[in-house]
Amino acid sequence: MNERSEQPTDTAGPLARGSRTDSAVDPATETFVAHRNLLFTVAYEMLGSAADAEDVLQETWLLWAGVDLGTVRDQRAYLVRIVTRQALKRLRTLSRRKESYVGPWLPEPLLTAPDVAEDVELADSVSMAMLLVLETLAPTERAVFVLREVFDLDYDEIAEAVGKSQSAVRQIAHRARSHVAARRPRDAVSPAQTRNALKAFQQAVETGDLQSLLDILAPDVVLLSDGGGLKQAALAPVVGADQVAHVLGRITPAASLQPAQVNGHPALIVRLDGDIDTVITVRIDEGLITGLYAMRNPEKLSHMERETTVSR
Numbered sequence: 471m472n473e474r475s476e477q478p479t480d481t482a483g484p485l486a487r488g489s490r491t492d493s494a495v496d497p498a499t500e501t502f503v504a505h506r507n508l509l510f511t512v513a514y515e516m517l518g519s520a521a522d523a524e525d526v527l528q529e530t531w532l533l534w535a536g537v538d539l540g541t542v543r544d545q546r547a548y549l550v551r552i553v554t555r556q557a558l559k560r561l562r563t564l565s566r567r568k569e570s571y572v573g574p575w576l577p578e579p580l581l582t583a584p585d586v587a588e589d590v591e592l593a594d595s596v597s598m599a600m601l602l603v604l605e606t607l608a609p610t611e612r613a614v615f616v617l618r619e620v621f622d623l624d625y626d627e628i629a630e631a632v633g634k635s636q637s638a639v640r641q642i643a644h645r646a647r648s649h650v651a652a653r654r655p656r657d658a659v660s661p662a663q664t665r666n667a668l669k670a671f672q673q674a675v676e677t678g679d680l681q682s683l684l685d686i687l688a689p690d691v692v693l694l695s696d697g698g699g700l701k702q703a704a705l706a707p708v709v710g711a712d713q714v715a716h717v718l719g720r721i722t723p724a725a726s727l728q729p730a731q732v733n734g735h736p737a738l739i740v741r742l743d744g745d746i747d748t749v750i751t752v753r754i755d756e757g758l759i760t761g762l763y764a765m766r767n768p769e770k771l772s773h774m775e776r777e778t779t780v781s782r
Contacts, residue, residue, distance in 0.1 A: 501545050502534055507781040508546075508621075509553045511596070514780070515616045516557040517564060518577030518601045520773045526556045547627050554613055554631040561609045572699030574707065576763055577601040578770040579732050579749045580778040586734040587661045592782050593734030595620040598763045599753040601733070603653045607646055614639055615646035621782055659754045665729070665736045667754055672727045672738060675718055683718065687711040688758040693718075698767030714762065732774075739774065746771050 495503075502509075509530060513523035530553045542548045568575045577598060587593045594600055595616070604612050613632050617623045625643075629636045667686060674683035693714045697703030708714050721740065725747065728739045732751055740748040749771065753761030765771060 497539055498535055498537070501539075502531055502549065505546055505549050507779045509549055510778075511592075511780040511782065512550060512553050512616065512621065513557045514580070515595060515601070515604065515620060516554070516612055517561060518605065519564065519770075520578050520580060520778065522560050522564060523557075526553060526560055529556045547623070547630075550617070550621070550623065551627070551631040554617065555633075558609055558613055558632070561612070565609075572697070573703055573705040574694045574696055575605075576694060576696035576765055576770075577605075577733075579737070579751065579765050579774060580780070581774045581776065582731050582734050582780060583777050584731050586780060587731070589782065590658075591620065592780065596733045596780055597735050598733055598751040599655055599761060600650075602763075603650055606653065607649060610634070611642055611646040611649070614642045615650060618643050619647065619650075655753055655755055655760075657756060661736060663757070664752065664754055667757070667759055668729065668736050668738060668752065671752070671759065672729070675721055676727060678719065680715060680719070683715045684711050686759055687714055688755065688760040691758075691760055691762065693762040693764065695764040696767050696770065698769060700768055701766040703764070703766050718762075730774075734780070746774055749774055 506527065509527055510523055513526040514520055517523055517526070530549065533552050533556075534549060537548070539545070579598065580596070582596070586596075604615070607615060610632055614628055617628045617631060618625070623631075625636045625639050628643075629639045632639065634642070670682065670686045673679070674686065689711050690709065691711055691714050693704070693708040695703035695708075695717075704717065708717050722742070724742060726741045728741060730737050730739045730749075732739075732749060735751065737752070738750040739746055740750065747766070749765040751763045751765075752759050753763075
């Protein structure tokens with residue numbers, strides 16, 4: 471998946487982030503800019519790719535620019551409908567791309583502001599663990615779940631967005647909720663708990679203390695690493711505390727581990743010679759790390775250099 475690092479992560483349409491709106495700005499542009507961060511978040515949660523979410527925003531803007539605003543009753547809902555439909559089209563294309571992807575495919579990590587964690591539901595919805603759960607849903611199920619559970623849209627609005635009847639959407643929502651509930655982390659984990667686990671993890675890796683590392687890893691921990699065929703990474707999941715600890719023991723002493731806020735949760739950035747080499751996010755259940763997600767694909771790290779705004 472090709473990134474375009476020169477584009478800000480939340481830019482779409484004629485106005486970049488931070489541009490001043492005034493009386494010269496037409497109503498369509500003003501409305502689009504006002505809802506841009508929301509639209510980006512919808513697209514990103516559906517796709518797991520910031521680059522593709524940006525493309526969807528561009529497509530949404532082009533369609534929105536041709537709409538007669540006088541015929542639109544609820545502009546926010548109308549924009550969400552457009553972005554959902556465009557994301558659904560791209561989601562099917564992404565599924566075909568993933569079939570030929572080298573090794574495990576992980577969602578693209580985002581450097582997020584600390585205040586994202588204050589909205590617990592939003593932070594949970596963009597977490598790496600949740601995005602991977604959403605990957606197991608069919609495209610329409612994913613769209614319905616995101617729009618209903620994360621953005622609290624009414625069933626009639628969702629029905630229009632996905633082209634289904636309200637009764638069908640209710641059934642899809644129920645099925646998707648059950649599917650996600652069976653696969654999401656068992657307990658809510660506070661940011662402080664995650665930070666503490668990562669701090670212990672970081673110290674164990676930096677000091678080479680194997681026992682301390684094993685103490686923080688669940689016996690059945692799974693490590694997924696995404697190199698995209700561009701960086702060395704395990705081509706299959708690494709399962710079990712001993713095996714995962716062995717892989718982590720290969721992190722060079724020359725690397726520096728830097729705490730960061732990634733996808734609304736504490737994470738670690740591994741740097742070599744000042745450059746980002748790997749982004750490590752975790753899933754925690756009952757106080758132990760049960761999932762480790764290591765993003766190494768350089769094409770999926772460009773959004774780690776500056777914060778991306780996500781919102782509901």
